[in-house]
Amino acid sequence: MADQVIRFENVGLTFRGGGKSVPALDDVSFGVEDNEFTSIVGPSGCGKTTLLRLCAGLVFPTTGTASCHGRPVTKLNTEVGFVTQESNLFPWMTLYQNVEFPLRVRDVPARERHERVMRQIEMVGLDGFEKHYPHQLSGGMQKRASIIRTMVYEPDVVLMDEPFGPLDAQTKMLLQRDLLRVWDVRKQTILFVTHDLVEAVALSDNVVVMSARPGRIKGVFPISVERPRDVFQIHTAPGFAEDYDRIWSCFRSEVDPSAESPERASAGS
Ligand SMILES: Nc1ncnc2c1ncn2[C@@H]1O[C@H](COP(=O)(O)OP(=O)(O)OP(=O)(O)O)[C@@H](O)[C@H]1O
Ligand SMILES: [Mg+2]
CATH class of the missing domain: 3.40.50.300 (P-loop containing nucleotide triphosphate hydrolases)
Known part of the structure; x- marks a missing residue:
């Protein structure tokens, strides 16, 4: 225990x-x-x-x-990181901004933020969609984005x-x-x-x-x-x-x- x-x-x-x-x-x-x-x-x-x-x-x-x-x-x-049952993406932010958000909140420096966000986006095959808003992504892509948005700050x-x-x-x-x-x-x-x-x-x-x-x-x-x-x-x-x-x-x-x-x-x- x-x-x-x-x-x-x-x-x-x-x-x-x-x-x-x-x-x-x-x-x-x-x-x-x-x-x-x-x-x-x-x-x-x-x-x-x-x-x-x-x-x-x-x-x-x-x-x-x-x-x-x-x-x-x-x-x-x-x-703790929490991937909720409903999508936790902000509809007014692009995929990139959504994934970057938790790092901004934690004051991670800009260059490191960029590297970490891109590493996550590439790992789940979403590169090329950085500027898309959530409603422009498929259901599976949105789920992937929600997960990396939590994983990016490495809880x-x-x-x-x-x-x-x-x-x-x-x-x-x-x-x-x-x-x-x-x-x-x-x-x-x-x-x-x-x-x-x-x-x-x-x-x-x-x-x-x-x-x-x-x-x-x-x-x-x-x-x-x-x-x-x-x-x-x-x-x-x-x-x-x-x-x-x-x-x-x-x-x-x-x-x-x-x-x-x-x-x-x-x-x-
Ligand atoms: N904030 C709340 N106020 C009142 N009742 C609640 C609240 N949150 C959950 N409940 C009730 O508690 C019970 C358990 O809810 P919960 O959401 O944890 O179930 P679940 O196992 O996740 O269900 P599902 O598989 O459908 O997602 C349900 O009867 C629900 O109506
Ligand atoms: Mg539930």
Whole structure:
């Protein structure tokens, strides 16, 4: 636990407002170690985004503690990079200006800014589009731009909320490959939210499965597939099928009410 960069300890969170209360998270405990890639999967509304927001200091627990680098998060956490579920690009800025913005805020000198922005833009194949505004970029290009806009200031801890969610299968795989390439070199600590179990297995060291709302932890599954991984061939990688099946058996009853739990099935036989 000492090496855990992110730690949720018995976290409960009930949103209150307008005379209503919505229990979003219930007794959530898990951690992410230094340089580890952890994914969270769970049904819609189970509190995945809320967990990332707790880590970023955008919301605070009703009970329990969310910590980053061993310190409880009690205010906006500027130590983490956050690729949000919605596009975080400024529509009035060009691609170049968008990627440069976090470096300007941090007073990085002009020449270094230019080098770092161009390195990121080239790494994801967006060179030639520097002067384009977000609405002039495709959905996949916008996603790439949002990711490098966070990566450009090299945060050690990165939160990613379904960054490839609405993309077609091919673009998604290309971006997954790019992300793994960046991570293989930089080795940040990444907490990644996805609905896609294949993506979770392909990218992660550990996959956390959550229950339907109020979100609880149903299981944490270490991934055995060796690195470096080829996301295009992930289905045939040794260990993939077993890892996927274990996670799916845990996840299935949350999204498919007709699925029999293994306990019920064995009790009845
Ligand atoms: N600021 C808020 N005020 C009130 N309720 C909220 C707030 N933020 C989230 N919720 C509620 O908390 C629950 C969890 O929301 P959250 O966005 O974390 O889910 P999610 O797992 O990310 O869902 P999805 O997969 O659809 O993105 C939902 O029921 C949501 O309506
Ligand atoms: Mg969400």
